[in-house]
Amino acid sequence: MAGGNDKIEQQMTTLLRRVQRIHISTSSGEMELDRSAYGIMCRVADEGPQRLGSFASAFGLDPSTITRQVQALERAGLAERHTDSADRRASILDLTDEGRVVLERTREFRRHRLDEILADWSDDDRAELGRLLEKFNTSMDALLERSS
Known part of the structure; x- marks a missing residue:
């Protein structure tokens, strides 16, 4: 089994390098999304609005890191926070209309690249x-x- 794991580890290393290249080459054009912004936006789009703490848990990051990433999304007009009606001390993050458009364009472009990569x-x-x-x-x- 170790031989199989050696091959898997090697291929994962190659995959991670290539994923970074794909990420850079599949930015949506007028708005470049970094990996953290893309991950947060996908999670909101796929799972619905949520507290910032859920992102920290899901991504294994410190809450202060998530806060900085969310603030960058807010400054870009892609996401907005609302007070959590269940706990007024907490915030819920959602995408703006512009954020949804930018995310959909980025996803379409990435899926097109995957179609090219997997064409055969x-x-x-x-x-x-x-x-x-x-x-x-x-x-x-x-x-x-x-x-x-």
Whole structure:
């Protein structure tokens, strides 16, 4: 099994380098989203408005780091905070209309790049990659949950 893990680790290192290159090359044009902004925006779009603390937990970051990242999104007009009706001391982050438009354009562009990258892959191979990545991420989340 160690030999398999050696190959996986090597390929993950390669993947991480390439993901950074793809991120840089798939900025939405008029508005460049850094990785942290993109991650926060995707989480809000996919899971709905939420407290800042949920981002810190989900991304394994210090709350002050999330606060700085959220402030940058607010300054850019892509997100806004509202008082949490359940706890007036807390804030809920949501995307602005402009934020949703910028995120959708960025996602469309990234998905187009994926179509180019996977052009010669069968639908079954694409589905299998998606399934295995989801399984890997679920296993990683479980390990991180046990470690905290």
